[in-house]
Amino acid sequence: MLRIVKLSITAALALVFVANSHAEVPVASTSDGITFLDCPSTLTFSHCPPSGWHFAAVKTQGARTEHGIRYSMVSGPGEIDENTGQWSFDPGSVDPSEWGKWFPVVVKAALGNGSGRNADSCSFSFRIFNFPPRPVYTGPERWDSIPVVAYRSNVIPILWRDYDSCDVIQKTISSIRPTPAGTIYLDSNDDLVFYPLAADTGKKYSVTLTASDRYTSGSTGFSLFVESPVARTSEYSLRIGKLHDVLQGQMQDVKVTLERASADTLIGGLGGFDLLLGYDATALSLQAVLNDSSLFYQQCMWEYFTYRYGADGNCGLACPSGTLRVVGLAETNNGPVHPSCTPKYLPGLPATLFTVKFLVSNDRTIECTSLPIRFLWRDCANNSLLSWDGRQSHVANRVYEFEPFTMCDTGVLIDPNLAAFPGTSGLPVDTCLLGDPERPISLRDVDFYHGGLDIICADSIDPRDCWQDWNFPIDPYIRGCIAFAYYFLYDTGATVDPEWLLKCTDVNADGTPLTLSDFVYLQHIIVGDALPYPPLYSVDTAHLTCLDYSSPIGLISADTLGAVRLVFEGEVAPELLAPGASIMSAFWHDSTFVLISGSCLDSVPHIVSGSLINAPGAHRLVKADAASYDGARVPVVIDYVTSAEDHRSESLPLTFALRQNYPNPFNAGTVISFDLPKAADVRVEVLNVAGQLVYQVNRRLVAGSHKIEWDGTVNGRSVASGVYYYRVSAGEFTATKKMVLLK
8 A cells, every 4th residue: 555645745746735625615695795705614723823714704785885894703712803804813722632623613794783684604613733843854865875974074954844833843863773883963953963983984874863842743764874984075076967768869968067066165266177078979979069158157258168079099998989078278378368367266056067969869779778978087187177276186086877767866976996097987096196296286076977868768758748857766657646646635736737737647648637547547657558648448337336324335337447536524434345456545624535546556456346445434425536447537426325225326416515616726727516406596606806796607507516617717808816706506505615816
């Protein structure tokens, strides 16, 4: 079963959790004269003050206009401003033993003349919640571990996060395994400090940090890898760019950048560089080398830049088939152009030293392969940086190997004992660092990162060009699968660009994004038994049946299903009965969301007719979605039988219900959904914050679930961005909810 964790969301599929209540908002009928526009069903507050809610009520057409609206408390804790409708409550007055308990509140809005006829009330419940604290590592992302150096106080930055601003966090090192010879502690800034000794060199230590706020606690873990105590702290980093999912037969630009190896290092000005690169000339054809127009060159008018490429006859078989030497000098003393100043520090780092333009071969034998581009050392002068005054040469300290087909660009540290001339592992011996009156003093203070190109596999090319753009240090398809699971468990809306949303979440290319069938089809792609192309078939309707609240929910379907999603009113603890599948559930906004499927790393399950789940407790199943094993949409009908004699179908709603519009916020269009227990004349209205009518629909509708689409326009013209309210009236039923339009 996939373990559910909280997303920061990121990004990640760009999915946004909607914090507003999903509950219905009952309002008075228009004949009463006063209507609440934003009456919540439930509210959740941190136990740290302040807490409150701003109520807004409007006069309806039948109300007298000479009297203003006044707000008052009917029952429950808190106070309300009679003029503004601002309700406030001190969460500190609630004992911690009552956190999580629901407190009912009733507020009233009436005309200023005190007439009870022209009044409306809002009933809601709220609870106080404590957010658990958690330590977070805020340094650079690493695949395996965080590097530290022996005989040095290594500071690992930690953010001790707690969304409850009033809590005092207790910060501890819970464990470190194995026990190091050196010392590890939290400093005065609450950062982790590790001072390893020589005996710790080459070892990896697992560290767990714990944050506690007296009520609850949270932990995080990571690894520390101790490098050689003779390793010098690097001041520079030189990095060859790494490109993913490269198409053949096209031009590709590979950048070589200069960076600071440490954020707090002030680097003296450079006077030149001499770099040697190696690549496979049978797969990459060099077209040009372009120097960047950044401040690195502009500040003082560097005088000389050139390059040379071709086979290197001095290497023999040890050298790659293609080599490239690039040289840049600030001053050559032999021309009319000279630098206009002497910079003390390098400007604008990181900076692009130059860009190499390659034509990628169309030879299909290199399909699905990696083409490394590495720094090459033939002697002590290769791959060196020269100080402005010419007295110091900066050479290789550490070298990181290119990692094929990974999103991580940090690479793997190469053992310096592997270095040799010619080679790609750095300087082989320290003889290059010996003092020589005729040569500059050499310092090992540059980290080199090899790069290259990953050629895309032909059967992975998706013309929608979506998944390959997710910059995340795990398989992007698995990342998308996890994001889908969170979406179906928390029923969240999406605020990304509609074109991107369709392109990047419509996995089965059926024209509808963010569906359960997309989730199933993505799992097929992950396990490798399907390609990212649309399924060309339709399926029959599936039926979910339940005899009573204590009986299992059964499935009757002519198709084998790959996933089922259920939504219950209230909080339930579902038990999976279908063999071969996994179950995930989450309680969110007064509803329990259940996802029955395979995990993102396993094959898609075969869900067939029979017992599906147990959902004990008197909780109504209000919604169900299904997808076939092949990733096609399956219509679902809920047959709810309360006894052996009562065979009423719950495919018809029992009560009137107005649901939150989707997506919300929206920009290209949104859908307003509601349920009718019987046929009625329905009026759908969209109001602005001033209560003015913006858009309306009047229709006679039969009993059932209905949807009204609004594209954010009136008579073909777009309305302004902002908050709007939509109200649905059907006979004696009326309800209002809030939505947000973003352009």
